[in-house]
Amino acid sequence: MFAVTYIITVFEDETIGEKVEWICLEQSVELPEDVVPDGLLQKITGKPELIEARDAYSWKVVIKWPVENAGASAIQFLNILFGNISLRRGIKIVHVEWDALAHIVTGPQFGIQGIRERLGISDRALSCGVLKPMGSSPQKLAEQAFELAMGGIDIIKDDHGLANQNYAPFKARVEAVTAALSKAERKKGVRAAYFPNITDAPITMQENFGFAHGCGADGVMILPHLCGFESMRLISVQPEKLPIIAHPAYSGMFVTDNTHGYSPEFLYGELTRAFGADFTIYPNTGGRFSFSLETCMAINDAAQSKASPFKTVMSMPGGGVNRKSIPTWVHQYGKDIAFLLGASLARHPQGLRKGAEEVRQMLEKGA
Amino acid sequence: MFAVTYIITVFEDETIGEKVEWICLEQSVELPEDVVPDGLLQKITGKPELIEARDAYSWKVVIKWPVENAGASAIQFLNILFGNISLRRGIKIVHVEWDALAHIVTGPQFGIQGIRERLGISDRALSCGVLKPMGSSPQKLAEQAFELAMGGIDIIKDDHGLANQNYAPFKARVEAVTAALSKAERKKGVRAAYFPNITDAPITMQENFGFAHGCGADGVMILPHLCGFESMRLISVQPEKLPIIAHPAYSGMFVTDNTHGYSPEFLYGELTRAFGADFTIYPNTGGRFSFSLETCMAINDAAQSKASPFKTVMSMPGGGVNRKSIPTWVHQYGKDIAFLLGASLARHPQGLRKGAEEVRQMLEKGA
DSSP states (O other): OEEEEEEEETTTTTTTHHHHHHHHHHHHTTOOOGSSSHHHHHHHHHHHEEEOOOOSSSSEEEEEEOOGGTTTOHHHHHHHHHGGGGGSSEEEEEOOOOGGGGOOOOOOOSSHHHHHHHHHSSSOOOEEEEOOOTTTTTTHHHHHHHHHHHHSEEEEEEOOTTTSSSSHHHHHHHHHHHHHHHHHHHHHHHOOOEEOOSSSSHHHHHOOOOHHHTTTEEEEEEEHHHOHHHHHHHHHHHSSSSEEOOOOOOOOOHHSSSEEEEEEEEIOOOOHTTTTSEEEEOOTTTSOOOOOOHHHHHHHHHHHHHHSSSSSOOEESSSSGGGGGHHHHHHHOSSSBBEEESSSHHHTTTTTHHHHHHHHHHHTTOO | EEEEEEEEEOOOOOOHEEEEEEHHTTTTTTSGGGOOOTHHHHHOOOOOEEEOOOSSSSEEEEEEEOOGTTTTTHHHHHHHHEEEGGSSSSEEEEEOGGGGGGGTOOOOOHHHHHHHHTOOOOOOOOEEHHHHHEEOOOHHHHHHHHHHHHHSHHHHHHOOTTTTTSSSSSSHHHHHHHHHHHHHHHHHHHOOEOOOOSSHHHHHHHHHHHHHHHOOOEEEEOHHHHHHHHEEEEHHSSSSSOEEEOOOOGGGGGGGSSSSOOHHHHIIIHHHHHOSSSEEEOTTTTSOOOHHHHHHHHHHHHHHHHSSOOOOOOOEESSSGGGHHHHHEEEEEEEEBEEEEEEEHHHOTTOHHHHHHHHHHHHHTTT
């Protein structure tokens, strides 16, 4: 059995008892109790373990599910988690106990320790610059990568809108950027890591991974909400492994309604971790999206919780992080964090390299 | 260029002008205007075509996007449609003009006319029975299929929770059910069509499709919100083709918030159609979910709109359709509809076959 924790809100015409019983049936036999064949009710349906009032309208509920209902399929696990119940309001998933699921979902292959070993950075927070915008040529993007690397940025990733457009086709881009980073490495003696966006249709994504790996890319970025979580997990477990940055595009509808969907810490912390991401991007508080500081800290906690059977995930707050605010955020979040810096570096009056240098100095000072 | 229509709600600290401009930048260059390189602003960003007040808080907005921003990727199209903006509240997508996108998304391969030709049913509404529940053996499910077929049901599909569990592994289930339907065909002279659930990880799903096709399955069911829309589209366009039923599991969070996400008619009508479904399941009004009659009719309209460049889609309302109410629904929705009947047939006092017979009689009488 695996346990799922829900915050359930009860509307006018509902009762908590009916709603919990309905979830137990809907996410398993999909039949009213009176037509479930003998023996299957006990064997297949969810079992409520806790129903605890939080206030007049909401309850904390824990339901246990037979692991066998998922077969060996991570997709069927997601179906049990939030398939049909996604269509009824007032159901927020906040936690899963993963131990019984570790044969289906596999967690990060590197984790924070593995990332630090690969990058050779043991004790400070990391920086991640972004190649942008869409519409730029491979050469322009490669020049950006060179400047960022010469300035001492740790990681460089594609903007999440860089796919395989004619502006900068995937292969031409990856070749140009990896070549630029090798050039910077020869000049500077240190290598910035490159994470191209490989997201595409399943087979194409595998091909993209292979191409990026062959060019010497140091990791990959994936948009799991667009290609499917299972496609990300399959990339993570293939024999040739690279660390994965998970990007939250197309995930907002899970978290924008406070009473329905997933809590941000469950989605960007627990679930993204379970499906193999080594880095999890989320919109930092105070940027152009609207998470609270408390939510961001909860995501970091879920990404690193020792209660999980999986390796830890490095949080990558973005969406409008100002380079000057880095010391504040290191103080707040600790050192196991990578800062995503886009417009803030692009806007530096003396250019990307200088911006990256300043960020590096802050990070080395302990920020 | 392709045009997207949004209903945008403006909250306390927002203005419509700022929000529209932000969308135009966020879904393209992902940079504030002042740091977009010369020339790219005009070439890459979205162009507002209409900003029309609906009431004090909401506007109808049309934005046109360069097709080139999607490259040839249906996934990148979804990214432009609702990638990062999914994370900011108050943005509801209600319509896309698909003509300029027909090289990326391909629409149904059969459509209503193709379905009718394959089934040999020219002028009445269709019935679809469901094999359930999870936990039943392949033999039990095959017996259900036989009874439904002998009663004259048109289509039989797996419950959406039937995956590849040990209870009834995919291959054993498909073999048993197709054999039972061949037996019924020999006895009765008419074949009920079987649509097994092939949803799984990408390569497994392709294998499942091939196995089902080889066993003589008449179509397949796919859960596109779980495997990814592009995985469904790729199944639809492969050389050996079968009609596809799209199931709405894991989609609710797009439609439960009235001010954010997709309108139900956009999601279950337009988008599901664009990505290759021949049937679209949605929760019927009055059932165990909460769509209004108006919403259901709007989904049917979007699935069959002549303004689209794609073939039409047959709606499949489900989620608690009572077999006795079929005449009402045919009157309401017309004949280009397939009724999904689960518990209502399971509950018939004289069994599935008798239930299917009654449904068939209603449908043949013009219901």
